[in-house]
Amino acid sequence: MSLSPAFREESMLNYIIRRVVMVPFLLIGVTLLIFLMLMALTPVERSALYVRDVPRNERVLEGIIKKYGLNDPWHKQYWRWLFGTTVTTTEGDVTTVERVGGIFRGDLGYSRTASQPVAELLARRFPASLELTLYSVLPVIAGGILLGVIGAVRHNKPADHIVRVFGIVGWSFPDFVFGLLLLMAFYAGAGWFPPGRISDWANKVIMSPEFHNYTKLITIDALLNLRVDIFLDALRHMVLPVITLAYLWWALTLRVTRSSMLETLRQDYITTARAKGLSERTVIRQHALPNALMPVVTLGGGTVVGLLSGVVIIETVYNYPGMGAAAAKAASQLDVITVLAFVLFNGLILVLANVVVDILYAYVDPRVRLD
Amino acid sequence: MTAQEMPMPTLAPRTRRPPNWLERWLGHDVYRTMKGLVTNPMSVAGLVLLGLFIFIAAAAPLLAPPLPNSSPYNIPRDGYGDVPKPPGAEWKLRQPPLPFWWKAVTGKDQWVHLMGTASGQWDIYYGVIWGTRTALFAGLAITLCGALIGITVGAISAYYGGWVDMVFMRITDLFMAFPFLLTAMTLSAVLTPRLGKGLLAPTIALIVFSWMGFARLLRSDILSLREREYVLAARVIGVRDSRILFRHILPNAIFPTLVLASMRIGSYAITFAGLSFLGIGAEVGFADWGQLLSFARDWMTQLRDYWYIIAFPGVTLVLFVLSWNLVGDALRDVLDPRMQGSR
Numbered sequence: 001m002s003l004s005p006a007f008r009e010e011s012m013l014n015y016i017i018r019r020v021v022m023v024p025f026l027l028i029g030v031t032l033l034i035f036l037m038l039m040a041l042t043p044v045e046r047s048a049l050y051v052r053d054v055p056r057n058e059r060v061l062e063g064i065i066k067k068y069g070l071n072d073p074w075h076k077q078y079w080r081w082l083f084g085t086t087v088t089t090t091e092g093d094v095t096t097v098e099r100v101g102g103i104f105r106g107d108l109g110y111s112r113t114a115s116q117p118v119a120e121l122l123a124r125r126f127p128a129s130l131e132l133t134l135y136s137v138l139p140v141i142a143g144g145i146l147l148g149v150i151g152a153v154r155h156n157k158p159a160d161h162i163v164r165v166f167g168i169v170g171w172s173f174p175d176f177v178f179g180l181l182l183l184m185a186f187y188a189g190a191g192w193f194p195p196g197r198i199s200d201w202a203n204k205v206i207m208s209p210e211f212h213n214y215t216k217l218i219t220i221d222a223l224l225n226l227r228v229d230i231f232l233d234a235l236r237h238m239v240l241p242v243i244t245l246a247y248l249w250w251a252l253t254l255r256v257t258r259s260s261m262l263e264t265l266r267q268d269y270i271t272t273a274r275a276k277g278l279s280e281r282t283v284i285r286q287h288a289l290p291n292a293l294m295p296v297v298t299l300g301g302g303t304v305v306g307l308l309s310g311v312v313i314i315e316t317v318y319n320y321p322g323m324g325a326a327a328a329k330a331a332s333q334l335d336v337i338t339v340l341a342f343v344l345f346n347g348l349i350l351v352l353a354n355v356v357v358d359i360l361y362a363y364v365d366p367r368v369r370l371d
Numbered sequence: 372m373t374a375q376e377m378p379m380p381t382l383a384p385r386t387r388r389p390p391n392w393l394e395r396w397l398g399h400d401v402y403r404t405m406k407g408l409v410t411n412p413m414s415v416a417g418l419v420l421l422g423l424f425i426f427i428a429a430a431a432p433l434l435a436p437p438l439p440n441s442s443p444y445n446i447p448r449d450g451y452g453d454v455p456k457p458p459g460a461e462w463k464l465r466q467p468p469l470p471f472w473w474k475a476v477t478g479k480d481q482w483v484h485l486m487g488t489a490s491g492q493w494d495i496y497y498g499v500i501w502g503t504r505t506a507l508f509a510g511l512a513i514t515l516c517g518a519l520i521g522i523t524v525g526a527i528s529a530y531y532g533g534w535v536d537m538v539f540m541r542i543t544d545l546f547m548a549f550p551f552l553l554t555a556m557t558l559s560a561v562l563t564p565r566l567g568k569g570l571l572a573p574t575i576a577l578i579v580f581s582w583m584g585f586a587r588l589l590r591s592d593i594l595s596l597r598e599r600e601y602v603l604a605a606r607v608i609g610v611r612d613s614r615i616l617f618r619h620i621l622p623n624a625i626f627p628t629l630v631l632a633s634m635r636i637g638s639y640a641i642t643f644a645g646l647s648f649l650g651i652g653a654e655v656g657f658a659d660w661g662q663l664l665s666f667a668r669d670w671m672t673q674l675r676d677y678w679y680i681i682a683f684p685g686v687t688l689v690l691f692v693l694s695w696n697l698v699g700d701a702l703r704d705v706l707d708p709r710m711q712g713s714r
Contacts, residue, residue, distance in 0.1 A: 029545040040561050168413075168700060172693040174641040176648050177685040180667050180674070184681060188674035195671065312552050313645050317668075324553075331556040332650035334564065339557040346550045354548070 015362050019355050030347040031103070034340055035078050041336055043070035048337045049081070049109040050100050068100070108341040113330045118341040121326060127216035128197055129315070129322035133307040134217070135238050136245045140307075141300050143246055144253020145293070151254065152261030152292075153284060163254060170251030179244045179317035186240060193239045195319040202233045241318050245311060249303055257296050264292040294365050301357030305350055407705030408698070417697025424691055428503040435500040436468045444501055444658045449484065449492040455670070455677045458487040467497075487679040489666035493656055495679065499687050501658030506691055509574060510640035516578045517639075518632045521585025522625070528586065529593035530616050540590070543583045552642065555580050559651050573652040577642060581635075585628050592624040626706050634699035637692035644688055660684040660691075 038046065043065045047054050050068045055061050065071060067087060069080065084102025088095060101107050108118035151163035186193045198206065198218055205211055205227065206218065213221050222231035264270065265288055273287045274280075312324035319325070323342060330338035394402040408414045427434065437443035449456070450464045462482045469482050486495035528539040558576035566572045596602060597620065605615050644661030646652050653659055663684040670677045 025541075026545065026548055029541070030548055033545060033549075037558060037561050040565075168696055169689075169693065172637060172689055172696045174644060174688055174692065176645060176661075176664060177681070177688060180664065180681045180685065183671060184674040184678060188672055306550070312556070313649065316649060327553055327556065328649045331560045334560045336557065336560050339553070339560055343549060343554050343557050346553060347548055350550065351548050 012362065016359055019358055023351060023355060026351045027348065030351060031082065031344065032078070034344050034347070035074075035081060038081070038336075038340055039074055039077070045336065046070050048112060052110050054112075103341075103344065108344070109337040111330065111335060111338040111341075113333050113335040113338060114326065118338050121338070122323065122341065122345055125321060125323045125326045128320065129308065129311075129324065131217045131219065131234075132238060132241055132245075132311070132315075132320065132322060133304070135219075135235075136242045136307055137304055139242060139246045140249040140303060141253060141296075144250040145257050145296060147250060148254040148257025148296075149261055149284070149289065149292075151258040152265060155262060155265075163258070167251045167254050167258075170247050171255070173248065173251075175244060175248055175311075175313050176317050178247060179240070179314055182240050182244060183317070193236055195237070195240070195317075197234070197237055197321050198230075199233050199237075202230045205230060237318075237320075241311075241314050241320055244314050244317075245307070253296065253299060253303070256299050257292065260295045261288065261292040264288045297361055297364060298357065301353070301361070305353040305357075308349060308353070404702070404705050408701055411701045411704070413697050414701030417694045417701065420690055420694035421698060424503055424507065424694060427500060428507050431500050431504060433470060433472075435497045436470050437497075437501075438465065438467045444505070446493045446498045446501070446656050446658050448656065449488060449494065452492055453490050455490055455666075455680055456484055456488045456492070458485060458679055460484045460487065462494075486683040489663060489680050490669045491656075491666070493663070493666070495663060495683050498658050498663045499660070499683055502660045502663065502684070502687075503691075505570065505653075505657075505659045506640050506644065506688070509570065509577075509643035510636040510695070512574055513577045513581055513639040513643065514632050514636045517581030517635075518585045518628065519582075520578070521582035521587075522589055522628060524582065525586035525589030525628075526593065526616070526621065529590040529597070530612075536590075539586075543586050546580060547583050549580065551580055552645070555642070556646065556649070556651055559646060563651075568652075568654045569657075570653055573643060573646045577639060577646075581639065584631060584635075588631055589624060589628045592627055593620055596620050596624050630699065630703045630706055633702050634696065637695035637699070640695070641688070641692055660688045664688075 038049075044054060044061060047061070047064050047068065047070060051064055055064065067089070068085070069076065072080075080101055082102060082104055084099050084105045084107060086097060086099050088097050099105070101109075106119050108122070110116075111118045111121050114121045147163050147166070151160045151167075154160045182193075183195065187195060206213070206221075211221070211225055211227070214224055215221055218234040219231050222228070222234060265284075270283060270288055273283045278287075311322075312328050314320070315322045315325035316328045323345075327339050327342040330336075330342070390399065390402070397405065408418065432443065438447050441447075447465060447467050449462055449466075460483060462484060466482050469480070473482065474480065484494050484496065486499060488494055489498075524539055524543065528536045555573070555576045558579060559573045562572040562575060566575075593616075602615060602619055605619055610619075643652075644659065644664070647657075647659045647661035648665045650665065653662065655662070664681060667674065667677070667680040670680065674681065
């Protein structure tokens with residue numbers, strides 16, 4: 001298939017425009033769906049969007065519901081939830097006018113389980129999840145690809161069978177069971193890798209005024225502060241979560257890579273390359289792999305996004321203070337306002353990240369744009 | 372799936388040998404599928420395991436007779452102490468009736484904690500046995516309902532095309548724009564005060580976010596089939612549209628969706644157990660593997676001594692999921708012509 005350069009460029013631009021134009025609509029959809037869940041709550045539960053403590057006194061409660069219009073028609077409330085509202089309070093002779101709410105103003109309500117505004121909770125938890133993502137991405141994706149390629153190249157040989165069994169067992173292993181087993185062996189047993197994000201002594205150092213938190217990513221801050229001991233301590237805490245993540249995602253990545261590679265190796269152009277007398281190594285590395293990795297690119301994009309949105313169960317098992325663990329805690333105590341804020345945040349990340357991945361993908365593989 | 376990848380009519384076996392009675396009765400395709408499943412060692416292992424689990428679920432009252440006047444799904448507990456007891460410990464308080472086989476096998480009159488107890492003295496054996504029913508219910512209910520919704524949406528979308536397709540697919544995109552577990556967790560938390568603590572809230576929450584994959588797969592399969600010669604031929608001789616869809620397209624397009632469904636049962640069972648591991652779903656003490664495993668979190672530093680809290684429910688859950696995945700994997704290999712001869 002040959003495309004003139006002009007056609008390709010135009011179609012790329014069109015493609016990007018088409019994808020970007022969709023973003024606002026998707027965002028409206030995401031917020032609407034979340035708002036729909038919010039409206040399933042009673043006005044009393046919803047009042048946590050605006051007030052710190054939901055009062056028990058019924059008269060006060062009614063006043064709050066009236067003040068913030070929690071019984072208004074849904075579209076008014078939706079607007080208020082998005083952009084906030086101005087409330088006038090008169091106490092005696094003092095009249096205060098304040099602006100409250102509005103997710104676009106960064107006001108996500110008040111978290112009952114964390115006893116602080118949800119936005120602060122998010123800001124505190126995000127760096128931890130980001131750090132875990134940074135250290136997992138490479139082993140997760142590269143390891144899966146390597147195993148998949150080995151399986152396909154050594155098709156039906158012992159290595160392939162091992163990879164297959166490894167894949168299907170990993171696919172069947174619930175993350176929390178695997179995590180608990182690792183904890184049993186390496187924490188309760190050997191005592192090498194503790195749960196959590198950092199040891200107590202290191203935490204004290206980080207909290208001290210001499211330690212500068214530049215990025216909130218402990219490993220990077222530790223290096224910037226020239227504290228190798230803290231860097232190693234933070235790494236030590238990430239070993240088990242990364243192993244768990246890697247093992248579970250490998251199962252998926254290797255399956256996709258293996259079957260895609262098998263299909264590519266059966267193509268005519270591979271036979272041609274072999275017939276030309278190229279070495280098997282060249283055929284696999286330069287002819288088969290780039291094409292076989294196309295579906296893996298999509299999967300890789302999904303992996304990064306999935307990791308970034310906080311791995312709920314793994315963070316919970318390892319007591320890792322990321323977004324996922326916070327969301328799980330809130331959900332188990334039915335603190336819906338907090339969880340919804342996490343879903344909103346992750347939904348936004350997902351929508352934006354998917355657009356980026358799609359565009360990158362279309363750039364790498366021109367066929368996508370011809371759909 | 373593109374046109375070249377669709378199954379070609381297989382005539383070869385008929386010319387090679389006459390079909391036996393089973394093949395005549397089941398039809399060639401079903402026969403081939405069944406044969407593929409029972410000749411592949413991996414899927415045989417899966418089927419045996421699956422049969423075992425179905426047996427355990429069916430025979431739960433015999434294997435672990437419940438306390439009288441109490442729901443069998445409430446795990447019986449031996450007191451309220453914190454410290455777990457190892458497997459084989461004697462049952463002291465509120466002992467459930469002995470199963471009939473216990474005396475015959477061991478010759479004793481005393482019921483023991485076969486797999487030990489978790490913190491709070493919940494009996495692990497009862498949880499594992501009765502939890503099999505919970506896991507089967509969750510996996511099947513979520514997958515069946517999700518697949519049904521997905522098939523409906525996908526078929527309508529592909530059949531009507533145009534703006535209907537547009538709207539349905541954008542809604543599908545929207546549901547996919549959410550992190551699955553997190554959203555299901557949230558919906559479950561929203562529903563719990565309304566439906567009460569139990570299996571219903573998490574099951575519904577998972578169904579609501581499980582149908583999109585089915586819808587997309589079926590839609591694309593129908594779209595590629597719509598252009599095939601035999602559909603064109605049917606159209607030329609004047610077959611009604613609905614008949615073309617239900618008799619000619621859907622039966623051919625549905626197989627990949629069914630394979631996907633069989634491969635999803637295990638992962639939904641994991642997700643469901645994961646939710647109850649996080650404390651979302653049924654009441655504490657409900658027979659559910661995820662919940663049993665969550666007791667292990669109280670003993671993080673002493674897991675070496677209390678290995679049985681993880682080992683029994685954990686291994687059971689892994690085997691359960693493995694059995695579905697082995698069968699699903701084999702089913703995919705048999706039904707997906709691309710994979711034929713590639714194993």
